[in-house]
Amino acid sequence: MSEPVEDQGAALLRARGMRVTRPRLAVLGVLAGGGHLEVDEIASAVRTRLDSVSTQAVYDVLGALSRAGLARRIEPAGSPARFEARTGDNHHHVVCRACGAIADVDCVHGAAPCLDPVGAGGFVVDEAEVTFWGLCPVCQQAKAADD
Amino acid sequence: MSEPVEDQGAALLRARGMRVTRPRLAVLGVLAGGGHLEVDEIASAVRTRLDSVSTQAVYDVLGALSRAGLARRIEPAGSPARFEARTGDNHHHVVCRACGAIADVDCVHGAAPCLDPVGAGGFVVDEAEVTFWGLCPVCQQAKAADD
DNA sequence: CCCGTATCTTGAACGTTTCCAGCTTGCGTG
DNA sequence: CACGCAAGCTGGAAACGTTCAAGATACGGG
Numbered sequence: 001m002s003e004p005v006e007d008q009g010a011a012l013l014r015a016r017g018m019r020v021t022r023p024r025l026a027v028l029g030v031l032a033g034g035g036h037l038e039v040d041e042i043a044s045a046v047r048t049r050l051d052s053v054s055t056q057a058v059y060d061v062l063g064a065l066s067r068a069g070l071a072r073r074i075e076p077a078g079s080p081a082r083f084e085a086r087t088g089d090n091h092h093h094v095v096c097r098a099c100g101a102i103a104d105v106d107c108v109h110g111a112a113p114c115l116d117p118v119g120a121g122g123f124v125v126d127e128a129e130v131t132f133w134g135l136c137p138v139c140q141q142a143k144a145a146d147d
Numbered sequence: 148m149s150e151p152v153e154d155q156g157a158a159l160l161r162a163r164g165m166r167v168t169r170p171r172l173a174v175l176g177v178l179a180g181g182g183h184l185e186v187d188e189i190a191s192a193v194r195t196r197l198d199s200v201s202t203q204a205v206y207d208v209l210g211a212l213s214r215a216g217l218a219r220r221i222e223p224a225g226s227p228a229r230f231e232a233r234t235g236d237n238h239h240h241v242v243c244r245a246c247g248a249i250a251d252v253d254c255v256h257g258a259a260p261c262l263d264p265v266g267a268g269g270f271v272v273d274e275a276e277v278t279f280w281g282l283c284p285v286c287q288q289a290k291a292a293d294d
Numbered sequence: 295c296c297c298g299t300a301t302c303t304t305g306a307a308c309g310t311t312t313c314c315a316g317c318t319t320g321c322g323t324g
Numbered sequence: 325c326a327c328g329c330a331a332g333c334t335g336g337a338a339a340c341g342t343t344c345a346a347g348a349t350a351c352g353g354g
Contacts, residue, residue, distance in 0.1 A: 019300060019351055039341080054303050059342070061301090077222035080341060094270040103268040121250040123241040125281035134272035166320055166331065186310080201334050206311070208332095227310060 008032075016068045023053050027061045031071055031085035036093070036102040038080050076102065076131060092130040098139035105132060155179075163215045170200050174208045178218055178232035183240070183249040185227050223249065223278060239277040245286035252279060 009028035010020045018024070023046065030037070030045040037045070043058045062083050065071035069088070075081045076095045082102065092105045135143065156175035157167045165171070170193065177184070177192040184192070190205045209230050212218035216235070222228045223242045229249065239252045282290065 021301065021351070023302075057302050073224070075224035077220070077228070081224070094268065094272060096270065103270060105268075121241065121252075122284040122287075123243065123250060123279070123281045124287055125241060125279045127280040129278045129280065131276045131278070132270070132272045133274040133276065134270045137269040140271060168320070168332065170333075203335085204333055
């Protein structure tokens with residue numbers, strides 16, 4: 001708890017044999033803040049911590065982090081890619097049809113919910129991704145106001 | 148069975164108060180052939196039935212059809228949008244991580260599988276979309292050959 | 295402290311999708 | 325059966341998110 005976020009990130013990176021660089025620490029710090037952020041938002045937040053980081057560096061870092069299992073990439077249909085820090089607990093997401101807001105949904109059915117590779121046409125399945133679609137509280141009110 | 152595909156399409160369109168146009172009939176005909184097609188593929192197939200159809204018309208038609216429930220839009224992360232004719236039986240999809248191939252998976256757990264809006268942060272959920280990720284038979288062999 | 299290489303920067307390009315203005319067409323009306 | 329309105333199509337163009345390429349930089353082992 002007393003360790004700055006930067007040091008935690010450095011440890012995580014080193015544990016996977018990855019180089020510890022300023023952009024990576026900044027991105028990890030931003031992701032640690034929680035939420036489901038677009039690349040754009042991450043880049044902006046990173047630039048408040050560092051003076052200048054190229055957009056491509058952010059893309060590259062995010063790619064490396066998600067490959068290393070330190071970040072998770074989610075991409076609801078019709079939205080640009082988003083990244084979150086929460087990994088390893090295969091939780092799912094609710095996406096608002098109106099505003100695109102995303103919230104986490106814990107897996108209800110225990111470990112692997114619908115992951116039953118039943119007659120998947122010969123496919124070898126290694127992950128089941130569940131996306132719930134609906135309306136967030138704010139957009140529910142907005143819609144109710146229209147009626 | 149004796150009705151040409153075009154007439155079936157016309158009936159479907161008229162039933163929802165939509166205008167019956169050449170591009171719409173052609174797109175419906177293509178989708179009736181089955182599969183999960185990209186806009187590009189649909190446009191090409193349509194152009195073998197009609198002399199010329201603009202790309203924007205295809206986008207527009209597909210948007211109208213999916214809004215009307217005559218087509219379903221699926222968009223696995225990292226892939227362009229795809230469309231399929233099968234609607235109303237909320238089945239799911241397996242996507243190959245290597246080649247992007249898509250296959251249908253019937254819903255195993257009865258009607259609505261994981262659709263349990265348990266503590267979805269106040270969201271009103273109306274659909275649960277499940278995407279399985281894995282390797283198709285072809286890419287399994289290709290990977291095995293590499294080892 | 296030095297070197298090799300992974301990483302970052304800069305600049306550009308790519309493919310998908312959407313926007314816009316104007317013309318064509320389907321289809322209810324008289 | 326002709327008319328007129330609006331939905332729908334055409335064509336050109338551009339926006340968007342993302343990725344690629346070449347060179348400069350800096351991390352970390354020796």
